[in-house]
Amino acid sequence: MDPTARRLNMADVAALAGVSKATVSRVLSGAPGVSDETRARVKALVDELSYVVSPDAARLSRGSTGRVAVVMPQTTTWFYSAVLSGVLSVLRPEGFDTLVYQVADDRESRRFFADLPLRRQVDAVIVVAFPVSEFEQRQLAALGVPVVIAGGALADHPHVRIDDAAAARQAVTHLIRAGHERIAMINAALSPERPYAPPMDRMYGYRTALDEAGLDADPQLEVDVPWSVTMGAEGMDRLLSADRPPTAVFAFSDEVATGALRSLRRAGIAVPHAISVIGIDDHPVAELLDLTTVRQPVELQGTRAAEMTLALLGGDPGIQPQLTLPTHLVIRGTTAPAEPRGRTGDHGTPGGSGVTAG
Template sequence: MAKRPTALNMADLASRAGVSIATVSRALSGAPGVSSQTRQRIKDLAQDLSYTVSPDAARLARGSNGRIAVVTPDVAHWFYAAMLGGIVTALHGTDLDVLLYEVKDERERRRFFEDLPARRQVDALILVALPISDDERRRLDLMDVTVVMAGGVLGEHPHVRIDDVTAGRQAATQLVRAGHRRIAMLNSSGTWSLEYAAPSARLQGFTQALEAAGLEVHPELIVHRRWGSHGGVEGMSDLLSLPEPPTAVVTFSDEVAFGALRTLRRAGVAVPHTLSVVGIDDHHLADMFDLTTVHQPVAQQGAEAGRLAQQILQQGDVSTPHITLPTHLVARGTSGPPPQ
């Protein structure tokens, strides 16, 4: 019985090409540091010898694991799914593998960070809009790996985000310019014990817009409810029960706006003729609801975070580690002038 031919390894290919194993690894993975002539010669030789790159051998040769961990509170929700899709798209075609960790509740998040030292098999962590405690931040620093925050800020670590203050100001300014004077904000509290930065930042932008127009910010018109459509249902019910309801409402997010619109529909309140609603995010269903909203580029934030992580791993540094992407208002049918 004929013996099977012995499979070539990277050392064999390096020996036949007259170069180092590291050069072969860089040439076949597309990494910089190899001349175009040498790269092509190695690729041609690998093809002639039917050589297939072993991922583990390539990683060993370059002294890294070749893995990026993405940590997200949710994989099903549109925001996190869009962010994850952007990260995966940006890393597609590279020699980096993506490991996904979902931490839905406090217990799972604590366990993830308690086990963090054992996760040194990754070269980078991308955190997707995840609130982090001071103790968890110290654990991240002890890992000595690249950490990138997508959809938020984490100290001096590289990040990609939007300016939530600007988003809140853009939403409220739309209503001020339409002539509204009694404007409410239906804000949100997160599902974590740790505080999200976005609610306070968007409220700050909302307040700035009203004060710049010389309008009073009425405390009874600032309502905080649990994040999500159910919070929008409850919060809008509270606003409608006031002796003098608002003529316009800015909601923390589009999901909150969807719940608020349901309450208004069931109460027989005409939108926007009696009450206008403006959301923030530009959810993929916002157009179907004809919702005026502030668009934020969610998938692009994920893609930029993925590229940041890749560039830092390949180059050791980047010229712009902190990226803030612009937001803009999308005017649709839920906003208009106040009732006469």
């Protein structure tokens, strides 16, 4: 294609499909009022154009729009709202508008990314901490604009993240130094279709810390639970039902740790005297719960990702495309030295078999 060719827009798609621009808009937004036949014809044309239209031609013909897209699975939970706050703190003073797209589940994600090549009215995209399939990666590449990842890494795109393996090692090493040997992990379950690095990296850090201390990993103490608001409680219930429950638990995040604490409270098991609990994040609720955690700079990841985006748009040759921010241990009241072996005490014990949460 001629690199000076005009970028195809919604009017072009409508003309090629023999429908109105309003119809194309309804198809792209998933709105009703379009026949199945017409919807299929427009969708097929969109798919075809996503591979025919040159991203370079689109970029050259478009110029600057003054808009940056931010794609995230949620907008209301603390992590994502904090990252978004960091992004906005940089883009707003520079005169950029931020378009926030929420893809809360697989269905929304498929629909959003399928239509993405026609959403070319942005100068850059910031993707915030969620698993992206191979198809979705291709759709991002088809945009022909800078793509920056905040809170993770994806292919060779510039990114801002923490070292998840190192953060996990910080958490588990703290428990080991406190004398714990039966240390469990409640992790986020992985989807083969949507590989996601943080759960894998944190599991690697957990196992590495155990190995360095000469402790064997026990499969019964590694619990993977699909992500939900109750996953921490579900994971803790499973651990309490093991033949030999742990004396300490490393949770994927502070929110997961909060659910684990709920199950322990309901089971009448004292924290930290019987079981210690640690998370990752330093979520605002962590201080209220006196939760020991590994703090990560969440809002700063959004800030740095936005700064990286502006540098890419400005052609800054000195940009650092891969930035890893430090984490550090915050010791509070949910961790304590392990009780001597065989000691029961007056605080409840993880010893025995078949303990379940009430």
